[in-house]
Amino acid sequence: xxxxxxxxxxxxxxxxxxxxxxxxxxxxxxxxxxxxxxxxxxxxxxxxxxxxxxxxxxxxxxxxxxxxxxxxxxxxxxxxxxxxxxxxxxxxxxxxxxxxxxxxxxxxxxxxxxxxxxxxxxxxxxxxxxxxxxxxxxxxxxxxxxxxxxxxxxxxxxxxxxxxxxxxxxxxxxxxxxxxxxxxxxxxxxxxxxxxxxxxxxxxxxxxxxxxxxxxxxxxxxxxxxxxxxxxxxxxxxxxxxxxxxxxxxxxxxxxxxxxxxxxxxxxxxxxxxxxxxxxxxxxxxxxxxxxxxxxxxxxxxxxxxxxxxxxxxxxxxxxxxxxxxxxxxxxxxxxxxxxxxxxxxxxxxxxxxxxxxxxxxxxxxxxxxx
Numbered sequence: 001x002x003x004x005x006x007x008x009x010x011x012x013x014x015x016x017x018x019x020x021x022x023x024x025x026x027x028x029x030x031x032x033x034x035x036x037x038x039x040x041x042x043x044x045x046x047x048x049x050x051x052x053x054x055x056x057x058x059x060x061x062x063x064x065x066x067x068x069x070x071x072x073x074x075x076x077x078x079x080x081x082x083x084x085x086x087x088x089x090x091x092x093x094x095x096x097x098x099x100x101x102x103x104x105x106x107x108x109x110x111x112x113x114x115x116x117x118x119x120x121x122x123x124x125x126x127x128x129x130x131x132x133x134x135x136x137x138x139x140x141x142x143x144x145x146x147x148x149x150x151x152x153x154x155x156x157x158x159x160x161x162x163x164x165x166x167x168x169x170x171x172x173x174x175x176x177x178x179x180x181x182x183x184x185x186x187x188x189x190x191x192x193x194x195x196x197x198x199x200x201x202x203x204x205x206x207x208x209x210x211x212x213x214x215x216x217x218x219x220x221x222x223x224x225x226x227x228x229x230x231x232x233x234x235x236x237x238x239x240x241x242x243x244x245x246x247x248x249x250x251x252x253x254x255x256x257x258x259x260x261x262x263x264x265x266x267x268x269x270x271x272x273x274x275x276x277x278x279x280x281x282x283x284x285x286x287x288x289x290x291x292x293x294x295x296x297x298x299x300x301x302x303x304x305x306x307x308x309x310x311x312x313x314x315x316x317x318x319x320x321x322x323x324x325x326x327x328x329x330x331x332x333x334x335x336x337x338x339x340x341x342x343x344x345x346x347x348x349x350x351x352x353x354x355x356x357x358x359x360x361x362x363x364x365x366x367x368x369x370x371x
Contacts, residue, residue, distance in 0.1 A: 042320070042361075042362040042363055042364045043353060043356055043357060043361060043362075043363050043364070044353065044363070044364045044366065045313075045315075045322075045350045045352060045353035045354065045357070045363045045364070045365060045366070046350070046351050046352035046353060046365075046366050046367070046368050047315055047348045047349060047350055047351060047365045047366065047367060047368065048298060048299075048302070048348070048349055048351045048367070048368040049346060049347070049348055049349075050296055050343045050344065050345055050346060050347045050348070050349055051296065051345060051346075052294040052295065052296055052345055053294070053295065053296075053297065054292035054293065054294060054295075055292055055293055055294075055295040055297070055338060056289065056290065056291070056292040056293075057289070057290035057292075057293075058287060058288070058289050058290070059225065059231075059287070059288050059290075060285055060286065060287045060288075061219045061220075061221065061285070061286050062219075062240065062283060062284070062285055062286075063217050063218050063219035063220070063283070063284055063285075063286055064217070064218055064281060064282065064283055064284065065215055065216070065217055065218075065271070065274070065278050065279065065280055065281065065282050065284060066210075066215070066216050066217075066218045066268070066280065066281075067187075067188075067190070067210030067211065067213075067214075067215060067216070067280060068213060068214035068215060068216055068270075069210075069211060069213075069214075070190065070208055070209065070210050070211075071184065071185070071208070071209050071211070072205040072207075072208055072209075073098065073181060073183070073184065073205070073206055073207040073208070073209055074181070074200075074202070074203050074204050074205050074206050075099075075101060075178060075179070075181055075200060075202060075203075075204070075206065076178040076202055076203070077101070077106070077175055077178040077179060077202050078199070078200065078201045078202050079101035079102055079105075079179060079199070079200065080101060080102045080197065080198070080199045080200075081099055081100070081101060081102075081194055081195065081196050081197060081198050081199075081200060081206075082100050082101055082102045082103075082196070083099065083100045083196060084098070084099045084192075084194075084195065084196050085097055085098055085099060085100075086098040086099070086183075086189050086192075086207065087189065087192060088189050088190065088191060088192050089188065089189065090188070090189045091186075091187070091188050092183040092186070092187065092188075092189060092209070093183065093186050094182075094183055094184060094185050094186050095182055095183065096182060096183045097180055097181070097182055098181045098182060098183055098189075098206075098207055099180075099181045099194075099206060099207075100179055100180050100181070101179035101180075101200075102179070103176060103179045106172065106175045106176040106178075106179055107176060109172045109175060109176075110169065110172035110173060110175075110176055112172075113165065113168040113169040113171070113172040114169055116165045116168060117162065117165035117166060117168075117169055119165075120158065120161040120162040120164070120165040121162055121165075123158045123161060124155075124158035124159060124161070124162050126158070127151070127154045127155040127157070127158035127159075128155060128158075130151045130154065130155070131148075131151040131152055131154070131155045133151075134147055134148045134151040134152075135148065181206060181207070183209060184209070185209065185211040185212075186211065186212045187209045187210050187211040187212050188209070188210050188212075188279075188280050189207055189208070189209060189210075190208045190209070190210045190280060190281070191207065191208035192206070192207055192208075193205050193206055193207070193208075194206045210280055214270065214271075215271045215274050215278065215280070216249075216252065216268045216269060216270055216271060217235075217237050217249050217268070217269045217271055217284050217286055218266060218267070218268050218269075219266075219267050219269070219286055220259070220262060220264035220265070220266055220267075221264055221265050221266075221267045222263065222264055222265075223258060223263065223264070223265060226254060226265050226267070228290070229290070230251055230288075231288035231289050231290050232289055232290065232291050233289065234248040234249060234250055234272070235248065235249045235250065235251070235269055235286050235287065235288050236248060236286070236287045236288075237249050237269070237271065237274075237278075237284050237285070237286050237287075238284060238285045238287070239277055239278060239282065239283075239284055239285075240282075240283040240284055240285050241282070241283070242277065243285070245275055245277045245278065247271050247272060247273065247274045247275060247278060248271075248272045249269035249270055249271045249272060249286065250269060250270055250272070251267060251268075251269050251270075252268050252269055252270040253267070253268040254266075254267050254268075255267070269286065293330065293340065294340075295330055295338045295339060295340055296338070296339040296340075296343055297336050297337075297338055297339075298312070298336060298337055298339065298349060298351055299335065299336055299337075299351045299352070299368075300332070300335055300336055300337050301351055301352050301354070302337070302349055302350065302351040302352075302354065303329075303337050304324070304354055304355070306324045306325075306326050307326075309326045310326065310327055310328075310329050310337075311324050311325055311326045311327060312324075312325060312327055312342075312343070312349050312350065312354070313325075313349065313350035313354045313357055314343070314347055314348065314349055314350075315348040315349070315350060315363060315365060317348060319362070320362050320363055320364075320365070321360050321361065321362050321363070322350060322357050322359070322360070322361055322363055323359060323360070324359060325342060325343070326342055327339045327341065327342030327343060328340045328341035328342050348365065350363070351368050352368075
């Protein structure tokens with residue numbers, strides 16, 4: 001009996017180890033992966049059915065009336081301005097005096113030239129008398145051939161001196177006339193670049209003259225508008241201060257460069273028979289009408305981004321799942337975006353709630369309330 005106790009004790013120990021293993025397995029089982037998460041509830045979104053509609057475009061811009069051509073008026077000689085007889089906005093007639101320079105120097109040159117001419121004419125008269133006398137003496141044989149030739153040479157020199165003096169007078173008179181600035185055509189003074197007392201150089205602009213005649217309407221247009229086809233028909237031009245005063249215009253010139261300060265491009269339009277009220281410098285409103293395009297109008301909230309490009313969420317009507325689709329944006333308007341491609345008529349697009357969606361997610365749709 002004593003020999004059997006150790007055997008029973010060993011069995012008890014093995015049974016205890018077995019129970020510990022079973023308990024450990026149970027404990028490890030309790031620490032295993034959690035049960036699968038419950039499926040995510042469908043997201044509630046507002047949708048709109050795609051429908052392409054003809055959308056016309058009308059744009060109005062403010063511009064000014066300008067002259068078709070302008071000329072810079074300047075003195076042909078340097079000097080100090082003594083008087084100015086015209087100002088900006090004045091209408092002048094061809095030949096009207098606009099400004100004068102101080103003339104002391106030019107008048108002195110003219111006086112010297114005239115005095116030189118008188119001296120030359122006196123010398124010429126003496127040379128003519130001497131030559132006539134030598135001719136008479138030569139016929140009677142009382143002089144030599146060399147004396148006659150010398151008298152003739154003095155006569156030729158005197159004649160040349162008179163011609164030179166006359167030319168100097170012409171030059172001095174021209175220089176004096178250059179001190180007077182006159183209008184070269186009928187028109188309106190649009191700019192003044194010098195004042196009385198200012199020293200100006202030759203060819204320095206003093207006035208800018210816009211001749212009477214053709215007029216343009218000039219507009220500073222943003223670049224995106226210039227890249228599109230021109231509007232249909234003539235542009236309607238109205239006076240900003242009185243919209244009842246109107247005219248038509250056609251695009252005449254588009255500047256090839258962009259203004260770095262404003263980011264706009266200067267467009268000039270030729271006015272057709274503008275009324276008298278559309279004078280130089282007045283503000284006008286130009287309105288252009290573009291042909292209609294087939295576009296889709298969506299609220300701006302429908303737009304998202306896919307790989308850096310504009311996109312929208314499209315709902316599959318069979319599975320109610322959404323997928324992201326890139327679209328072509330034609331232009332933006334207040335509160336909405338106009339799409340020219342990427343969608344088919346009849347498709348359903350998410351217009352609100354798209355910021356919470358992911359690819360393939362199921363949604364509960366609600367139609368967009370009509371305004």
